Amino acid sequence: MGAPTFLTNPPKVALIGGGFIGPVHAEALRRIGVPVVGILEIDPETGRRTAQRLGIPKVYASLDELLADSEVGSVHIASPNPAHYEQARRSLEAGKHVLCEKPLAVTSRETAELAALAARRAQQAAGVNYNIRFYPLCHEMRARVQQGDIGRILSVSGSYTQDWLLQVTDYNWRVEPDGATNLRAVADVGTHWMDLAQFVTGLKIERVMADLATFHPERRKPVGGSETFTGSAAAERPTEPVKIVTEDYGAILMRLSGDVRGVYHVTQCHAGRKNRLYLEVCGTEGSLVWDSQEPNTLWIGRRGRSSELFERDPGLMAPAAAAISHYPGGHAEGFPDAFKQLALAFYGWIGQGCTGTPPFPTFEDGHHEVQLCEAIAQSAKEQRWASVG
Ligand code: SOE
Numbered sequence: 001m002g003a004p005t006f007l008t009n010p011p012k013v014a015l016i017g018g019g020f021i022g023p024v025h026a027e028a029l030r031r032i033g034v035p036v037v038g039i040l041e042i043d044p045e046t047g048r049r050t051a052q053r054l055g056i057p058k059v060y061a062s063l064d065e066l067l068a069d070s071e072v073g074s075v076h077i078a079s080p081n082p083a084h085y086e087q088a089r090r091s092l093e094a095g096k097h098v099l100c101e102k103p104l105a106v107t108s109r110e111t112a113e114l115a116a117l118a119a120r121r122a123q124q125a126a127g128v129n130y131n132i133r134f135y136p137l138c139h140e141m142r143a144r145v146q147q148g149d150i151g152r153i154l155s156v157s158g159s160y161t162q163d164w165l166l167q168v169t170d171y172n173w174r175v176e177p178d179g180a181t182n183l184r185a186v187a188d189v190g191t192h193w194m195d196l197a198q199f200v201t202g203l204k205i206e207r208v209m210a211d212l213a214t215f216h217p218e219r220r221k222p223v224g225g226s227e228t229f230t231g232s233a234a235a236e237r238p239t240e241p242v243k244i245v246t247e248d249y250g251a252i253l254m255r256l257s258g259d260v261r262g263v264y265h266v267t268q269c270h271a272g273r274k275n276r277l278y279l280e281v282c283g284t285e286g287s288l289v290w291d292s293q294e295p296n297t298l299w300i301g302r303r304g305r306s307s308e309l310f311e312r313d314p315g316l317m318a319p320a321a322a323a324i325s326h327y328p329g330g331h332a333e334g335f336p337d338a339f340k341q342l343a344l345a346f347y348g349w350i351g352q353g354c355t356g357t358p359p360f361p362t363f364e365d366g367h368h369e370v371q372l373c374e375a376i377a378q379s380a381k382e383q384r385w386a387s388v389g
Pocket of ligand 1: 189
């Protein structure tokens with residue numbers, strides 16, 4: 001019998017934010033038996049609408065009200081990035097477990113403080129939602145690297161490409177400066193790529209050299225705002241011009257631990273690429289390549305024999321990867337399943353009394369990602385290599 005996939009007596013959750021990603025958290029939690037009892041939104045009226053849509057019983061008027069709710073044992077933060085720091089800090093201080101969307105906060109001073117606070121509160125789980133690790137074949141890549149299947153790692157490369165901000169009329173809170181690094185594409189999706197590359201290889205990115213570009217120095221903001229991935233719908237509405245300083249594109253050269261070489265690029269203006277993370281890990285004995293838009297297939301590159309396409313099948317996978325793959329081969333698993341698996345790791349760890357190494361991305365990992373963002377911003381500004389941390 002495998003590990004339970006439906007939890008008994010888990011903490012009850014309050015959700016902050018009901019935009020694009022908050023509802024994905026709510027759905028994942030329901031699938032594993034974790035009740036979502038309340039929501040905090042930008043204002044109570046929006047909160048009521050979201051609560052009704054998602055079937056969440058309570059709407060909070062403020063963070064104070066949410067934190068005072070003794071029924072709530074855990075807080076999921078899916079609000080815009082600049083709000084994360086205060087919400088995460090106060091939730092931990094109130095004794096709640098916290099699962100925060102990425103990036104954990106906007107400065108490394110904030111994330112260092114959050115990581116230290118989490119370390120002092122060892123009985124509370126503190127995670128960052130780098131969900132892409134939880135595609136089963138990403139765990140499989142990590143296991144194959146650890147087993148030495150591809151030998152010594154020589155280089156890591158890839159990209160994270162999207163097209164939902166391609167046009168000047170595409171607008172979302174993410175394009176606005178955060179008042180710190182003011183990074184957007186790198187912070188929003190680049191950190192996913194860097195988290196995955198480091199998770200799979202077990203290496204840390206230590207130095208970076210970055211080139212950033214803002215293709216649209218001015219965008220048209222729909223009056224009344226717009227949601228993530230709703231570019232064309234929002235384009236129908238009246239707009240006002242807004243100056244843009246956050247980057248649409250970034251190209252980053254990297255040195256990882258052991259002097260391993262790396263390079264990736266990120267763009268939110270690549271027509272036809274809806275939401276694609278592409279990762280290649282090259283070693284002395286072979287290579288591993290994964291594409292998030294074909295997440296059930298892993299390409300294994302060989303030199304002296306035929307390369308192979310490995311299809312996700314828990315019966316054929318490494319134990320760590322099989323454990324997070326709940327459907328047999330041929331029954332596609334995707335984005336919502338990765339969320340479910342991260343939530344299971346998070347609440348499974350809480351169920352075991354928060355002991356041992358957390359099997360999910362921690363606040364420490366979230367801190368490192370924000371340090372990376374700062375090094376990337378510094379490198380781009382000064383046009384030279386920058387060290388991380
Ligand atoms: C928007 O760029 C976004 O929603 C990211 O914030 C998510 O992390 C990614 O999964 C999809 O794109």
